[in-house]
Amino acid sequence: MPGGRLTNEDRQHIAAWLAEGLGYAEIGRRLGRPASxxxxxxxxxxxxxxxxxxxxxxxxxxxxRRHKQAQTPAPPITDGGHGRDPRAVQDFTESFTDLLVQQGLPRMEARVLACLYITDSGTLTAADLVQRLRVSPASISHAxxxxxxQGMLHRERVPGARxxxxxxxxxxxxxSMRAAVQMNEALAAAxxxxxxxxxxxxxxxxxxASSAELLRLVSEAFRQVMEQWEQGVAARSGGQQ
Structure with missing residues (x-):
């Protein structure tokens, strides 16, 4: 089918036409496919x-097969269970990852962030992430x-281990918002x-000049939101004591 995946029959034609000395453009024309x-x-x-x-x-x-295996999501980390529906947790993790990607986060970074975010502990080692996401250690390291x-996580040493x-x-x-404010201020100054x-x-x-003024207003709004949030957290903490 033109525009779809190449079939075995298409590949037979390609092999035969290559043997005849035809170029990519002519083969593509005969198949109804782009030369590329x-x-x-x-x-x-x-x-x-x-x-x-x-x-x-x-x-x-x-x-x-390799692509399908790589894309097959790992089962969610139960992290204590709490009676959660594993399928629902997995579906949510996938949708949350997609949302992070839509917000501009690279997919691997989004997968790592979502994997950490759904755990009650909020803590995983590189080996944990490799196992859960089924990717290479290098991919985890880069993410x-x-x-x-971006200020979205930090490292700490496992007690008694390297x-x-x-x-x-x-x-x-x-x-993340604090990091965004810092970037805004740098852009505003520039x-x-x-x-x-x-x-x-x-x-x-x-x-x-117009850009500088807009960035200044954005930074001020962010600071007000952060201050309001911190006051709310402090009030809730005080009420629980």
Whole structure:
């Protein structure tokens, strides 16, 4: 089907036409596919000289199996159980991960954050994350470095061991907001500097000045929200004593 996945019959045609010396554009025209699709198919399966239909079909099946295994979500961490429905927890974890991705977080970082966020302890080691997410230690390391830089988690040493564990606390979004305020202030300062250098009455300078004012208002609003939140937390804590 044009636009769909290549079939075994398509691959048989590609192999035959390559043997005849046809180029990617002509093969794509005959199949009703973009030349780029044919080029990727041939390149990833041995190139024009070594392309074989059966080998390409089997390699595609193998890649599909590996991709499916990699995308299959791990069962949620029970972390004590509490009578939770495992299927509901898993579905929520997937939807929460997708939401984090929609908010701009890279998918691996979103998966790590969601995995930590659903645990009651809020703490996991790298080995825990590798096991739960079924990814490489390197992927976890890169994701942790990114999340730590964003102020969304921190590291701590496991007592009596050389391992580290990664901790997410109940004020993750407050920490993230503080980081956002710091970034806003840096951008606002740079924008004010740009307005001075370019001249406030020029179009470019006015653009920077306007940006600086907007960023200032955003930072002030964030500070007010954070202060209001902290006052509420303090009041609730005082009421529980």
């Amino acid at each position: 699709t044919v080029m990727r198919e041939v390149t990833r399966n041995g190139g024009p000289d070594d392309y074989g239909a059966e080998q390409a079909q089997e390699a595609t099946r193998h890649r599909a 942790i470095a990114f999340l730590e830089q 391992r580290e564990r990664y901790v997410i606390d109940d004020e993750i979004w407050l920490s 924008s004010r500097r740009g307005a001075e250098i370019l001249g406030g009455r020029t179009p470019a300078g006015a653009r920077f």
